[in-house]
Amino acid sequence: MRAMIFGATGMVGQGVLRECLRDPQVTHVLAVGRRPTGVSHPKLAELVRRDFHDWSDTGEALAGYDACFFTLGVSAAGMSEADYTRTTYDLTLAAATTLARLNPGMTFIYVSGAGTDASERGRMMWARVKGRTENALLRLPFRAAYMFRPGMIEAVDGVRPSNALYRRSYAVLGPVIGLVRRLFPSQVVTTAEVGRAMLRVAREGYPRPVLERADIAAVARGSSVA
Numbered sequence: 001m002r003a004m005i006f007g008a009t010g011m012v013g014q015g016v017l018r019e020c021l022r023d024p025q026v027t028h029v030l031a032v033g034r035r036p037t038g039v040s041h042p043k044l045a046e047l048v049r050r051d052f053h054d055w056s057d058t059g060e061a062l063a064g065y066d067a068c069f070f071t072l073g074v075s076a077a078g079m080s081e082a083d084y085t086r087t088t089y090d091l092t093l094a095a096a097t098t099l100a101r102l103n104p105g106m107t108f109i110y111v112s113g114a115g116t117d118a119s120e121r122g123r124m125m126w127a128r129v130k131g132r133t134e135n136a137l138l139r140l141p142f143r144a145a146y147m148f149r150p151g152m153i154e155a156v157d158g159v160r161p162s163n164a165l166y167r168r169s170y171a172v173l174g175p176v177i178g179l180v181r182r183l184f185p186s187q188v189v190t191t192a193e194v195g196r197a198m199l200r201v202a203r204e205g206y207p208r209p210v211l212e213r214a215d216i217a218a219v220a221r222g223s224s225v226a
């Protein structure tokens, strides 16, 4: 499998990158980000760029991939709906539209979050914008697209959030999240489990396009995909 990861410097993306590099069936990984991952590995190539809204200059560099794991995202805290829409809906759709054109056989997996609002009309701004983003991604002509909606994620294997706000909160919440995962295993997954679930869904598919917390946990931990 040739895989591409957007946001591999982030908490979710670092976990996915690690699992891709460990997986013998993944032969090549392209990390697309605005800064290098700092990881060196024979399977890993990187595309570092500033503009994530216009992909007209990339030529065929993004062609020939079987899967894209789109873990790039921002916290909506303190953002206006217009700004959050630009870095969530606009940015994601600009990249995904280009990828769908160049890779009609691609499986595209997007990380949104528990509580995402597919009606696009609810009261929570972030949930509406993520819902609109999911719905638009599901209309693109990929071979398949899946929306991952994790809730709490426990960072393992030395993974840390990229965003300073998340990092500060995580320093306090990390041990609590670990405890919650042991108490409610279907509600909390680790960064490694998110990576393993994405790889499995990219390979085997899933009966529904949206995977909620319990689906992600079950797929990561080996339950059969119906």
Ligand SMILES: NC(=O)c1ccc[n+]([C@@H]2O[C@H](COP(=O)([O-])OP(=O)(O)OC[C@H]3O[C@@H](n4cnc5c(N)ncnc54)[C@H](OP(=O)(O)O)[C@@H]3O)[C@@H](O)[C@H]2O)c1
Pocket: 006, 007, 008, 009, 010, 011, 012, 013, 033, 034, 035, 052, 071, 072, 073, 074, 075, 087, 111, 112, 113, 114, 149, 150, 151, 152, 153, 160, 161, 162, 163, 166
């Ligand atoms: N962490 C969780 O517990 C959790 C739970 C549920 C859902 N999610 C969702 O998962 C996604 C990733 O979260 P995370 O925790 O991994 O966040 P994170 O640690 O802050 O990482 C975000 C990633 O997105 C990149 N990024 C952000 N804005 C960008 C921009 N304008 N242009 C290019 N790259 C940009 C970051 O690059 P830099 O490293 O260069 O900043 C980083 O690679 C988010 O959509 C989040 O809502 C996370």
